[in-house]
Amino acid sequence: MGSAAHQTFPGADSPKEEPLVKVGKEEWDRVKKRLRTELGEDVYSSWFAGVDLEDEQNGLIILSVSTRFLKSWIQSHYGELLMALWREECEQVRRIDLYVRGAVRPKPVQNKPQAQAANAAGKEGGFTRHQSSMSMGQDHDHLGGSPLDPRLTFDTFVIGQSNTLAHAAAKQVAMAQPGQPVSFNPLFLHASVGLGKTHLLQAIAWEAKKSNSTAKVLYLTAERFMYSFVQALKSQSALDFKDTLRDIDILLIDDLQFLQGKSIQQEFCHTLNSLIDGARQVVVAADRPPVELESLDERVRSRLAGGLVSELQPLEKELRRSILADRASQASRRDPNLAIPELVLDHVAGIIRSNGRDLDGAFNRLMAHNQLTGAPISIEMAEQALKDLIRSKEPRRIRIEDIQRVVSKHYNVSRSDLLSSRRTRTIVRPRQIAMYLAKMLTPRSLPEIGRRFGGRDHTTVLHAVRKIEELASSDNTLQQEIEMLKRNISD
Structure with a gap:
């Protein structure tokens, strides 16, 4: 994407007939104040201090920055937040265009027909699309989908031991042709943040449409699903909304853990049943397996668990290293003079252990320091640039739910078993270990831990803690098991 290309951030629905409200400096000042409050002074100063408001017309906000790097960083990390803050100041804002000062400035929308055309092309679009992806993007947007990023394809997904099964299942779903039996329905992917769930869902959307141009493919976040359903109720078009959803060939729902509201969950359940019964493909992603989505109706959890449930595990070091090598290869193609020593990639893969987003953030930060200061990329520079990203020095806060999930998986029992009153040995010992770890790894009191383990x-809880301490003092195997569980929980 050249410097003249501009960014269209996620927008709202199609233009309405009411007159647009003029927005300008006062609104921009309030947006900047909110950005400073939400991001902190250091982050704001790094990325937004040099952003200027250039123009506004017909709901189009035009902002400018000094470098292509700033533009790219704001696009990929703060686009949705920026759009949300502008919409809070003026709900008629539909697009935000970002360009580099000194480059060719994008022309403002001049009249309503042009505004409608621009909005139709950019509606809900997260990034500037490649030309080959345009028809898919416009078709997807027409169905009311959430933003699709053309970079999130199977070609850019780096495969490792922790995500092989999920990737293979997603690829098979995407490549299925009309008339073929549906293999995994629903396909349910779950993982912690930044491990590739959204990447795989969007990759399915792009690949499925490429494999079958007539397929109706829709990617929605749970938040977008809820918003669309509420809007349909308000506009008395709920039947049309339901008919549209149930005519989809592949429905992809992201962040299902955020789906709230009894009526919305009922509608989702009806849609899920209708699509699955009609041999239409459903793919769902969440931050935990169906059995642990306790806010969801039991019927929904049961139906979701009836397909293929696949977890994307934390990234092993080899995969983290491969991801960084892939990013370095892309950067070197853009700048043949760029030198990134292999030892630096090894070092970053060793110290950034949390997730793929932090890896991307770390790599982008190295590029920023190199481009803005001219300093060569070295281990010393990496340590200075990434000091606030190194999780090993600042352990993340561990939740009791994390402990229960890891212990359940290790001992092949369900979380509901840990919380139940069952007294079989295969359940009692894992339950005691989970209580012990909750006491050792969290600041929770004994009564609070007891409440979180079935009341x-x-x-x-005290008996469980003392029992495990006693057993571990004389059982080396149990000691090693507990240490391994601690590492898995903290990863």
Whole structure:
């Protein structure tokens, strides 16, 4: 994408007939104040201090920055937040165009027909699309989908031991042709943040449309699903909304853990049943497996668990290294003079252990320091640039739910078993270990831990802690198991 290309951030629905409200410097000042409050002074100063408001017309906000790097960073990391803050100041804002000062400035929308055409092309679009992706993007937007990023394809997904099964299942779903039996329905992907769930869902959307241009493919976040449903109710078009959803060939729902509201969950359940019964493909992603989505109706959880449930595991070091090597290869193609030593990639892969987003952030930060200061990329520079990203020095806060999930998986029992009153040995020992780890790894009190384990008394938790301490003092195998569980929980 050349410097003259401009950014269209996620927008709202199609233009309405009411007159647009003029926005300008006062609104921009309030947006900047909110950005400073939400991001902190350091982050704001790094990325937004040099952003200027150039113009506004017909709901189009035109902002400018000094470098292509700033533009790219704001696009990829703060686009949705920026759009949301502008919409809070003036709901008629539909697009935000970002360009580099000194480059060719994008022309403002001049009249309503042009505004409608621009909005139709950019509606809900997260990034400037490649020409080959345009028809897919416009078709997807017409259906009311959430933003699709053309970079999130199978070609750019780096495969490793932790995500092989999820990738293979997603690829098979995307490549299925009309008339073929549906293999995994629904396909349910779950993982912590930044491990590739959204990448795989969007990759399915792009690949499925490429494989079958007539297929109706729709990617929605749970938040977008809820918004669309509420809007349909308000406009008395709920039947049309339902008919549209149930005519989709592949429905992809992201961040299902955020789906709230009894009526919305009921509608999702009806849609899910209708699509699956009609041999239409459903793919869902969430931050935990169906059984642990306790805010969802039990019927929804049961139906989701009836397909293929696949977890994307934390990124092993080899995969983190491969991801960084892939980013370095892309950067070197853009700038043949760029030198990124292999030892630096090894070092970053070793110290950034949390997720893929932090890896991308770390790599982008190295590029920023190199481009803005001219300093060569070295281990010393990496340590200075990434000091606030190194999680090993600042362990993340561990939740009791994390402990229960890891212990359940390790001992092949369900989380509901840990919380139940069952007293079989295969459940009692994992339950005691989970309580012990909750006491060791979290600041929670004994009564609070007891409540989180099925409403047990604090004396039960104390007994479990003392029991595991006693056993571990004389059982080296149990000691090693507990240490391994601690590492898995903290990863």
